Amino acid sequence: MKRIKINRLTEYDTSPGQVLIKGWVRTRRDAKGFSFMEINDGSCLENIQVVADSQLSNYTDIQGITTGSAVAVTGELVPSPGKGQKWEIQAAGVEIISLAPETYPLQKKRHTDEFLRTIAHLRPRTNKYGAAFRIRSEMVQAIHRFYREKGFYCLTSPVITGSDCEGAGEMFRVTSLDPAQVAKQGKLDFSKDFFGQESNLTVSGQLSAEMFAQALGDVYTFGPTFRAENSNTSRHVAEFWMLEPEMAFCDLSGNMDHGEELVKYLVTHALDACDQDLGLFFKFVDKGLPKQLEILTSKTFERMSYTEAIRILEKSSKKFEYPVKFGIDLQSEHERFLAEEYVKKPVFLYDYPKTIKPFYMRINDDNTTVAAVDLLVPGIGELIGGSQREERLDVLESRMEEMGMDKEPYWWYLDSRRYGSVPHAGFGLGFERFLMMITGIKNIRDVVPFPRTPGSIDF
Amino acid sequence: MKRIKINRLTEYDTSPGQVLIKGWVRTRRDAKGFSFMEINDGSCLENIQVVADSQLSNYTDIQGITTGSAVAVTGELVPSPGKGQKWEIQAAGVEIISLAPETYPLQKKRHTDEFLRTIAHLRPRTNKYGAAFRIRSEMVQAIHRFYREKGFYCLTSPVITGSDCEGAGEMFRVTSLDPAQVAKQGKLDFSKDFFGQESNLTVSGQLSAEMFAQALGDVYTFGPTFRAENSNTSRHVAEFWMLEPEMAFCDLSGNMDHGEELVKYLVTHALDACDQDLGLFFKFVDKGLPKQLEILTSKTFERMSYTEAIRILEKSSKKFEYPVKFGIDLQSEHERFLAEEYVKKPVFLYDYPKTIKPFYMRINDDNTTVAAVDLLVPGIGELIGGSQREERLDVLESRMEEMGMDKEPYWWYLDSRRYGSVPHAGFGLGFERFLMMITGIKNIRDVVPFPRTPGSIDF
Numbered sequence: 001m002k003r004i005k006i007n008r009l010t011e012y013d014t015s016p017g018q019v020l021i022k023g024w025v026r027t028r029r030d031a032k033g034f035s036f037m038e039i040n041d042g043s044c045l046e047n048i049q050v051v052a053d054s055q056l057s058n059y060t061d062i063q064g065i066t067t068g069s070a071v072a073v074t075g076e077l078v079p080s081p082g083k084g085q086k087w088e089i090q091a092a093g094v095e096i097i098s099l100a101p102e103t104y105p106l107q108k109k110r111h112t113d114e115f116l117r118t119i120a121h122l123r124p125r126t127n128k129y130g131a132a133f134r135i136r137s138e139m140v141q142a143i144h145r146f147y148r149e150k151g152f153y154c155l156t157s158p159v160i161t162g163s164d165c166e167g168a169g170e171m172f173r174v175t176s177l178d179p180a181q182v183a184k185q186g187k188l189d190f191s192k193d194f195f196g197q198e199s200n201l202t203v204s205g206q207l208s209a210e211m212f213a214q215a216l217g218d219v220y221t222f223g224p225t226f227r228a229e230n231s232n233t234s235r236h237v238a239e240f241w242m243l244e245p246e247m248a249f250c251d252l253s254g255n256m257d258h259g260e261e262l263v264k265y266l267v268t269h270a271l272d273a274c275d276q277d278l279g280l281f282f283k284f285v286d287k288g289l290p291k292q293l294e295i296l297t298s299k300t301f302e303r304m305s306y307t308e309a310i311r312i313l314e315k316s317s318k319k320f321e322y323p324v325k326f327g328i329d330l331q332s333e334h335e336r337f338l339a340e341e342y343v344k345k346p347v348f349l350y351d352y353p354k355t356i357k358p359f360y361m362r363i364n365d366d367n368t369t370v371a372a373v374d375l376l377v378p379g380i381g382e383l384i385g386g387s388q389r390e391e392r393l394d395v396l397e398s399r400m401e402e403m404g405m406d407k408e409p410y411w412w413y414l415d416s417r418r419y420g421s422v423p424h425a426g427f428g429l430g431f432e433r434f435l436m437m438i439t440g441i442k443n444i445r446d447v448v449p450f451p452r453t454p455g456s457i458d459f
Numbered sequence: 460m461k462r463i464k465i466n467r468l469t470e471y472d473t474s475p476g477q478v479l480i481k482g483w484v485r486t487r488r489d490a491k492g493f494s495f496m497e498i499n500d501g502s503c504l505e506n507i508q509v510v511a512d513s514q515l516s517n518y519t520d521i522q523g524i525t526t527g528s529a530v531a532v533t534g535e536l537v538p539s540p541g542k543g544q545k546w547e548i549q550a551a552g553v554e555i556i557s558l559a560p561e562t563y564p565l566q567k568k569r570h571t572d573e574f575l576r577t578i579a580h581l582r583p584r585t586n587k588y589g590a591a592f593r594i595r596s597e598m599v600q601a602i603h604r605f606y607r608e609k610g611f612y613c614l615t616s617p618v619i620t621g622s623d624c625e626g627a628g629e630m631f632r633v634t635s636l637d638p639a640q641v642a643k644q645g646k647l648d649f650s651k652d653f654f655g656q657e658s659n660l661t662v663s664g665q666l667s668a669e670m671f672a673q674a675l676g677d678v679y680t681f682g683p684t685f686r687a688e689n690s691n692t693s694r695h696v697a698e699f700w701m702l703e704p705e706m707a708f709c710d711l712s713g714n715m716d717h718g719e720e721l722v723k724y725l726v727t728h729a730l731d732a733c734d735q736d737l738g739l740f741f742k743f744v745d746k747g748l749p750k751q752l753e754i755l756t757s758k759t760f761e762r763m764s765y766t767e768a769i770r771i772l773e774k775s776s777k778k779f780e781y782p783v784k785f786g787i788d789l790q791s792e793h794e795r796f797l798a799e800e801y802v803k804k805p806v807f808l809y810d811y812p813k814t815i816k817p818f819y820m821r822i823n824d825d826n827t828t829v830a831a832v833d834l835l836v837p838g839i840g841e842l843i844g845g846s847q848r849e850e851r852l853d854v855l856e857s858r859m860e861e862m863g864m865d866k867e868p869y870w871w872y873l874d875s876r877r878y879g880s881v882p883h884a885g886f887g888l889g890f891e892r893f894l895m896m897i898t899g900i901k902n903i904r905d906v907v908p909f910p911r912t913p914g915s916i917d918f
Contacts, residue, residue, distance in 0.1 A: 003708065005610060005676065022708045024879045042675035042707070043610060070881045072708075098850075098880045105878075121871040122878070124674035133675065137612040144603045151464060151502060153596040158909045159618060159660075159683045160631070160698055162916040172619070172653070174631050174660065175638060176687040180647045188642040194631070194687055194697065195916040201618075201633065208909060208918070215583035216501035216592065217464065223682065224618045228635040228653055238653065239619055248501070249462065249481045249531075391557075412580040412918050419564075419581070420483045420529045421557045450617045450667060457621040457654040459667070459871050 001074060007044035009087050015077045019089065021048060022072045022097070024125065027108050028065050035062050037094075039073065042124075045131050045276050049080060049088040061096060067107055068100030068125075113446055120450050120459050128284070131277035132447055135270065136435055142269045143222055143243055146262065152218040152245065157205030159224060162197060163409055170228040171200040172238070201226035204428060206360075207413055209246035210389060213424050214416050220245040222431075230454050234443040237432070238452040246426035252362075252371040252388040255425035256348045259375055259384045260301045262429070263346070267296045270438050278438070286440030292379060293438060295345050302347035306330075306369065309338055309349055316342075329356045332381060339376040346377045359399050361387040362423075373427065380437045386427020393417040460533060466503035468546050474536045478548065480507060481531045481556070483584065486567050487524050494521050496553075498532065501583075504590050504735050508539060508547040520555060526566055527559030527584075572905055579909050579918050587743070590736035591906055594729065595894055601728045602681055602702055605721065611677040611704065616664030618683060621656060622868055629687040630659040631697070660685035663887060665819075666872055668705035669848060672883050673875050679704040681890075689913050693902040696891070697911040705885035711821075711830040711847040714884035715807045718834055718843045719760045721888070722805070726755045729897050737897065745899030751838060752897060754804050761806035765789075765828065768797055768808055775801075788815045791840060798835040805836045818858050820846040821882075832886065839896045845886020852876040 001020040009019070023041030030036075033054045038047040050073050052062050065071065072095040080088035105111075105119055106126060116123040123129040147154065160174050176194035190197055205221035212219045225242045245258060270278060271293060282289050304312075313324040313334055318341075322331045330338075330349070339347050351364060352372040361370035375384035390396040396417055400407050407414065435447040445451040450459045460479040468478070482500030489495075492513045497506040509532050511521050524530065531554040539547035564570075564578055565585060575582040582588040606613065619633050635653035649656055664680035671678045684701045704717060729737060730752060741748050763771075772783040772793055777800075781790045789808070798806050809832040810823060820829035834843035849855045855876055859866050866873065894906040904910040909918045 007610070022881070042612075068879045070879045097882075100878045119871075119874075121670040121874060122674075124671055125879075130674060133614070133671070134612055137614070137678075140613045140615065141603045141607045144600045148597075148600045151466070153501075153593055154599045155592070155596070155908055156599065156683070156700055158698055158911060158918075160685070160911050160916065163918075170635070172633050172635055173638060174633060176629070176631055176689075177638065179632060179634060179636065179638060179641055182638055183641050183645055183647040186642055186645045188639045194689070194913055195911070196914045197916065199916050211580040211918070212583055212592070212908065215581075215589060216596075219596075224615070226619070230635075230653070239617055241615060412578075415578075415580060419559045420527045420584075422481070422529045423556075449614055449671065452617060452619050452654070454653055455655045457619065457656065457658050459617075459622075459670070 003072075005043040006039070006041045006046065006048050009048060009077065010046070012077065012087065015079070015087070017076060018074060018092070019077050020072065020074045021089065023048075023070070025065055025067060025069045025071060027067060030063060035059070035065075037065065037071070039071065040130075042130060044134075045127060045280060046085070049082060049085060050075065050091050050094070051088060052091045052094050056091065056094060058094065058096075062094050064099070065094075065096060066100050066102060066104065068104035070097035071095060072097055113443060117445055117451070124449070127280060129446070131280045132435070132439055132441065133449060135274045135277050135439060136447060136449075138274050139266060139270060139431070139435065140222075142266055142273070146265050146269075147220050147245070150218070152220050153212070153216045155205070155209055155212045155219045155221045156223065157202065157208035157221040159202050160195075160199055161202045162195065162199055163207060169203050170230075171203060172226050172228045174199045174201060203227060204242065205244050206246065206426065206428065209244055209426060210424065211412070211416055213246040213248045213426070214420065214422060217249075218245070218247045232454055234445075236453070237444050237448055238454070240444070240448065241431035243429045243431055244426060246424060248422050248424045250388075250425040251423055252350060252373060252425060255386055255388060255427060256301075256303060256350070256373055259348070259373075259386070259427055259429075260346075263375070263383065264297055266434065267293050267438060271297070281439045281441070289438075289440045296377070299345045301375070302343040302345060304338070304343070304347055304349055305351045306349055306353065307351065309334075312342060313337065327353050327355060335376045335381055340378040344378065346375060346383075349374050349376060354399075357387070359396070359403050359405060360389050362390045363395055363399065371425075377437060380433065383433055383437065384427045384429050386425065388423065388425040391417060391421045391423050393421065462531075464502040465498070465500045465505065465507050468507060468536065469505070471536065471546065474538070474546070476535060477533060477551065478536050479531065479533045480548065482507075482529070484524055484526060484528045484530060486526060489522060494518070494524075496524065496530070498530065499589075501589060503593075504586060504739060505544070508541060508544060509534070509550050509553070510547060511550040511553050515550065515553060517553065517555075521553050523558070524553075524555060525559050525561060525563065527563035529556035530554060531556060572902060576904055576910070583908070586739060588905070590739045591894070591898060591900065592908060594733045594736050594898060595906060595908075597733050598725060598729060598890070598894065599681075601725055601732070605724050605728075606679050606704070609677070611679050612671070612675045614664070614668055614671045614678045614680045615682065616661070616667035616680040618661050619654075619658055620661045621654065621658050622666060628662050630662060631685050631687045633658045633660060662686060663701065664703050665705065665885065665887065668703055668885060669819075669883065670871070670875055672705040672707045672885070673879065673881060676708075677704070677706045691913055693904075695912070696903050696907055697913070699903070699907065700890035702888045702890055703885060705883060707881050707883045709847075709884040710882055711809055711832055711884060714845055714847060714886060715760075715762060715809070715832055718807070718832075718845070718886055718888075719805075722834070722842065723756055725893065726752050726897060730756070740898045740900070748897075748899045755836070758804045760834070761802040761804060763797070763802070763806055763808055764810045765808055765812065766810065768793075771801060772796065786812050786814060794835045794840055799837040803837065805834060805842075808833050808835060813858075816846070818855070818862050818864060819848050821849045822854055822858065830884075836896060839892065842892055842896065843886045843888050845884065847882065847884040850876060850880045850882050852880065
């Protein structure tokens with residue numbers, strides 16, 4: 001008989017008769033003449049209940065089945081008298097694939113997130129983390145589907161890079177040299193290193209994406225990016241995924257339109273496709289989530305210039321720790337006030353002072369601000385950061401000079417402004433931050449399968 | 460007016476009247492009273508012809524438009540009298556967005572692949588590389604779609620790793636220390652490094668995927684992997700993408716079934732969804748491609764044990780450079796003979812001697828071979844390499860001891876065999892090799908957007 005996954009069982013309106021399922025025992029309890037097992041196979045949050053009759057030839061063995069053991073069960077799919085479950089299986093045969101010893105860490109009880117991080121290889125077997133990683137998977141796939149439907153091409157931008165996207169953060173070095181050898185020799189000879197020069201792990205695929213947008217039109221990169229910042233906070237990991245769309249013939253306004261459409265699509269899709277798994281988070285993690293997500297899908301996002309935001313902050317009676325004036329980099333307290341107390345919904349802030357933004361952002365006619373945009377979400381903070389890019393070669397070169405940058409390593413980037421330059425725009429969306437937003441998970445380590453943080457690289 | 464992309468124009472059966480397109484000028488030529496431009500916007504291989512009448516107010520400027528310039532054109536979409544094109548645009552307005560100087564490297568003439576590699580930031584603007592990277596994109600998206608339809612969950616496995624998947628190849632080191640500082644100090648102090656220990660770029664997501672398969676059932680990872688091998692060949696890059704499915708409750712035979720289904724799906728989908736772009740490769744790169752791809756989609760893949768393969772090689776009258784006997788690692792000449800001359804279609808070779816395979820492959824009952832499998836494709840070589848994994852804790856531990864491995868770093872991997880261990884299997888498919896197979900491109904550097912090879916990390 002062909003095995004059926006547990007998430008397909010609910011699709012039956014009438015019993016197909018005998019089925020074969022394979023999975024892991026979450027719990028088992030004995031009643032008079034019966035043993036009841038809850039089986040999960042990872043395909044969904046829901047377990048299927050298996051009823052094993054004492055008449056089964058290996059009933060004594062069945063009574064020894066422990067939590068975490070693997071079994072294959074054949075039997076009749078019958079309507080379940082239990083509430084909240086459509087079907088159960090009247091076992092005709094229970095094959096024990098492997099027995100888990102009593103030391104299995106995931107016994108039926110609550111485990112702290114901190115403890116589960118120490119067993120990241122086992123935590124996807126729990127309800128919460130199984131749900132979190134199924135949602136993560138669904139969102140990866142939804143991102144690719146969304147962009148295909150919109151006619152964007154996927155660019156796999158390189159992870160190892162010689163450039164640094166103008167210091168978006170501390171970078172990891174990549175080398176083929178043995179550091180112990182380097183230390184022993186007491187000198188560093190890049191000519192012996194793989195790339196013959198300093199090379200790093202990418203902090204952004206944007207510069208590559210800009211090259212491809214000016215060839216294929218609308219593109220996106222979606223992959224791992226890295227920061228070597230020694231921050232042990234609930235919002236930092238060294239390796240995280242970033243989605244970066246880049247659109248030719250697009251300005252700042254089109255960039256905001258796209259960001260809003262993307263976020264609404266993904267949240268709507270999550271609510272639809274992951275309803276069972278999200279339900280766990282609504283119930284046990286954050287009861288306020290459905291309302292927050294509803295705001296994201298139903299409300300038009302506000303759009304407000306940085307200058308206007310400063311005016312609002314200055315006029316507010318709120319006392320801020322960091323003083324407000326034009327030119328400051330907005331602090332979390334300012335952003336929260338604007339999104340959570342002032343507009344009370346997601347807000348795009350745009351046209352930031354050029355003094356606090358990178359070289360590639362387009363200078364506005366005021367020569368003071370650049371066409372940057374951040375999306376601030378109540379309760380989350382910055383979800384999207386992007387800009388219209390400077391497409392005018394002379395303006396871009398002046399800006400780089402003004403900032404004291406060496407233009408030589410960017411010869412190829414400047415080429416794209418030399419030959420057929422067009423207005424274009426794009427942004428980055430932190431994938432983990434998005435997942436935290438829809439699940440209510442508060443620690444970024446808990447939405448990453450195997451998180452990388454200072455001192456932590458097990459698994 | 461809202462801009463329309465060129466790939467949507469062919470969808471019109473009757474003219475919608477006025478349209479607005481934006482793109483780059485591939486060629487322009489003057490005729491009496493007219494200027495003809497071929498415009499491409501990257502959405503597809505095809506250009507749209509724009510006919511600009513000398514009556515246009517900026518006709519003199521239009522006559523100065525060079526190859527590579529960016530334009531926005533409004534005008535009536537009219538049936539084209541030219542053959543091979545359905546529509547052309549009778550321009551009502553031509554806005555010059557930017558003029559490319561005559562130094563633009565991509566003038567209308569043939570460029571060598573070698574030259575185009577030196578301008579990897581511009582080559583996607585050519586017909587060939589535009590097509591190659593649209594196909595790459597379509598295949599990325601098709602992989603995610605295929606797996607979603609089959610109920611597999613996507614796992615984003617970590618790029619930075621402390622383990623090494625048992626020496627699949629030379630690894631890059633990752634460090635937050637400045638190698639120049641390390642050299643100066645003359646000693647290496649891992650306690651100051653980000654992870655407090657040696658860390659590397661991953662060579663495979665398999666071990667992570669095994670953990671998740673034993674939680675979520677069927678999973679796949681699809682992302683960048685790395686080799687620091689100093690090989691300057693047409694088949695090696697330092698950074699490449701690998702697709703790695705891993706299936707719980709699956710044996711070697713199911714693994715082969717899955718590999719065959721995957722390859723057939725992807726090739727069939729490419730032929731269907733990328734027909735225009737693939738057409739370029741059929742016409743200009745390899746006229747034999749359609750026949751080769753037809754074999755992949757229509758013929759059942761052969762399955763042959765390593766032992767049988769050795770027997771066939773020994774019996775053949777072919778003279779091989781490397782002598783054949785049980786226990787050897789098959790050389791390219793052997794694999795080619797088997798796939799191209801003997802079975803003349805794709806062939807799965809399975810059950811290899813354990814002496815030439817890694818520790819995690821399942822030992823067969825003969826205690827001599829392991830449940831490994833390679834898929835050999837005529838003209839391509841190995842496309843897939845995988846195995847059923849050793850799920851028996853005691854057998855796995857003995858094997859590791861036999862091979863002199865330190866078990867301690869694998870405590871988590873062994874845990875998965877300790878708790879609820881189940882038969883499982885998976886493989887790796889080199890994404891670039893797959894792209895080379897369907898496009899006929901012979902150099903792996905030409906299917907990677909920004910290839911990383913020894914000494915080469917521009918862009």
